[in-house]
């Protein structure tokens with residue numbers, strides 16, 4: 001599903017990633033841990049094609065990425081194959097839960113809007129938000145907002161979901177619920193998850209836990 005080899009990245013004189021190798025198979029849930037500043041978010045952004053490495057290679061679903069693909073092709077690939085969940089969910093405040101969750105489906109523009117709306121409704125119901133479809137983010141709790149962000153990440157049925165501190169902003173009960181949700185979604189929809197987290201419990205629940213230290217995976 002994902003093969004990253006010898007990924008290198010520097011910011012000025014600071015060499016953050018010094019040759020990262022990572023293989024993730026379809027349906028795996030993988031966690032990435034490491035000290036603050038170790039380069040976890042940098043790596044996740046490169047794996048998610050949001051940022052480019054200085055060196056190394058990345059393949060997702062057999063497709064070599066970064067080299068030889070222009071920004072438009074890359075963004076099309078990303079939109080149909082990859083979902084993102086961030087610590088700060090970045091929901092659009094003036095749109096409802098349903099509209100926020102449906103947005104990447106509207107952007108993909110590969111099926112009728114009404115179908116996207118129905119898919120978003122079904123996903124939000126699955127995530128326990130059937131009574132919150134028409135609420136705006138400001139009218140929902142942090143845990144509810146994060147579940148809307150999960151629905152938004154899944155609306156285009158991406159094979160691969162990247163999560164950066166997905167529960168970093170949640171109380172422990174909502175965090176537990178979210179973590180179990182990832183495993184439930186993997187069972188039901190077969191998604192692959194790569195999760196950066198400081199949450200030890202989540203890191204340990206993963207099929208594989210990788211630790212970044214001094215720019216490499218231990």
Ligand SMILES: Nc1ncnc2c1ncn2[C@@H]1O[C@H](COP(=O)(O)OP(=O)(O)OP(=O)(O)O)[C@@H](O)[C@H]1O
Pocket residue numbers: 011014016034035036037038039040041042043
């Ligand atoms: N755009 C940038 N320009 C310059 N330096 C950067 C940039 N982004 C990250 N860095 C630096 O690269 C290093 C790795 O940052 P990164 O955000 O990947 O760490 P992290 O492991 O995710 O940390 P945390 O757990 O605190 O989120 C840090 O020293 C950071 O200051």
